[in-house]
Amino acid sequence: MRAFFHPDQRLHTPQQFMRAGRLAAPQDVPARVDPLLAALAGRGIAAERPADRGLTPALAVHTPDFLDFLAGAWGRWAALPNAGPEVLPNLSPYWNGTPGTVRPPCRSASVVAQAGHYLGDLAVPLGEASWTAILASTWTAAGAAEAVLGGDRAAYALCRPSGHHARADRASGFCYLNNAAIAAQALRGRFAKVAVLDIDAHHGDGTQEVFYGRGDVLTVSLHADPAVYYPFYTGYADERGVGAGEGANLNLPLAPGTGDDGFHAAIDRGLAAVRDFGAEALVVSLGFDSHAADPIGLLKVSTDGFAGAGARIAAAGLPTVVVQEGGYEVGVIGDCLGRFLDGFGGV
Numbered sequence: 001m002r003a004f005f006h007p008d009q010r011l012h013t014p015q016q017f018m019r020a021g022r023l024a025a026p027q028d029v030p031a032r033v034d035p036l037l038a039a040l041a042g043r044g045i046a047a048e049r050p051a052d053r054g055l056t057p058a059l060a061v062h063t064p065d066f067l068d069f070l071a072g073a074w075g076r077w078a079a080l081p082n083a084g085p086e087v088l089p090n091l092s093p094y095w096n097g098t099p100g101t102v103r104p105p106c107r108s109a110s111v112v113a114q115a116g117h118y119l120g121d122l123a124v125p126l127g128e129a130s131w132t133a134i135l136a137s138t139w140t141a142a143g144a145a146e147a148v149l150g151g152d153r154a155a156y157a158l159c160r161p162s163g164h165h166a167r168a169d170r171a172s173g174f175c176y177l178n179n180a181a182i183a184a185q186a187l188r189g190r191f192a193k194v195a196v197l198d199i200d201a202h203h204g205d206g207t208q209e210v211f212y213g214r215g216d217v218l219t220v221s222l223h224a225d226p227a228v229y230y231p232f233y234t235g236y237a238d239e240r241g242v243g244a245g246e247g248a249n250l251n252l253p254l255a256p257g258t259g260d261d262g263f264h265a266a267i268d269r270g271l272a273a274v275r276d277f278g279a280e281a282l283v284v285s286l287g288f289d290s291h292a293a294d295p296i297g298l299l300k301v302s303t304d305g306f307a308g309a310g311a312r313i314a315a316a317g318l319p320t321v322v323v324q325e326g327g328y329e330v331g332v333i334g335d336c337l338g339r340f341l342d343g344f345g346g347v
């Protein structure tokens with residue numbers, strides 16, 4: 001399996017995020033990359049540097065006003081009197097729009113207003129080099145998608161920062177641009193029906209929203225029950241899509257403490273939906289924060305549990321782009337990826 005990673009993805013070095021009313025140490029540290037690269041190297045895979053594709057992959061999924069904000073916010077923020085080291089919102093705007101549609105651009109040109117508009121929570125700080133890393137992460141997803149479009153059975157995108165919480169016009173949950181949605185949209189260039197299977201511990205709310213009104217991309221997410229876990233507001237089983245997308249969204253919430261058996265059963269259920277949908281290609285949002293050792297996790301999946309996940313997904317027999325999402329225990333995520341690849345098989 002070919003794999004992709006751009007060295008600029010290390011440049012995003014978040015300093016803080018809000019947790020239970022306190023600014024806490026960041027979880028998405030650049031050191032997450034090293035065990036993942038080591039797992040690849042241990043299996044004879046050298047990650048390839050993806051081509052610089054500018055804004056093209058991002059514009060396939062995201063609004064221009066949102067990308068303008070991400071690209072320029074830090075410089076404008078740094079010019080504020082008494083600015084902190086990172087862009088972080090102090091506003092929480094409310095928008096009573098139709099699900100599956102995109103908001104109008106922010107009415108105000110103030111970077112303070114726009115930080116509230118485009119940054120959905122306090123887990124997406126923007127530092128001086130964040131944009132460079134965010135953009136490179138989209139190129140990594142696009143590179144893996146291009147390999148599969150070119151005939152590879154599967155490809156792995158070592159995306160960081162992650163993407164599945166990012167909406168068309170909003171960052172949240174350590175995610176800025178939606179790498180999995182970018183890969184799925186790219187696969188649509190060749191495949192009429194594409195599915196996204198999200199097995200990160202958190203609901204893939206951004207991916208769901210990007211495709212919520214569309215019938216050509218099925219989104220399936222299995223995750224810890226949002227009634228007690230981030231992102232809280234979405235991820236429930238009754239969210240099935242709207243309009244042309246009615247029936248093309250499936251959420252499989254898992255009880256806290258769910259281990260390998262429940263995890264695998266949900267993957268089987270998700271893959272059955274992928275098959276019934278008639279998907280011709282698959283994007284896997286692969287997170288390791290469902291591991292029992294994850295510092296912000298609620299599930300109890302074992303390291304070997306990811307081998308079972310890989311085997312099941314490979315058995316679906318679809319051209320597959322695997323996109324890295326979360327997983328914050330640096331001591332186990334390399335083994336999790338290694339076991340996933342072992343289960344998937346040497347392709």
Ligand SMILES: [Zn+2]
Pocket residue numbers: 200201202287289325326327
């Ligand atoms: Zn996650």
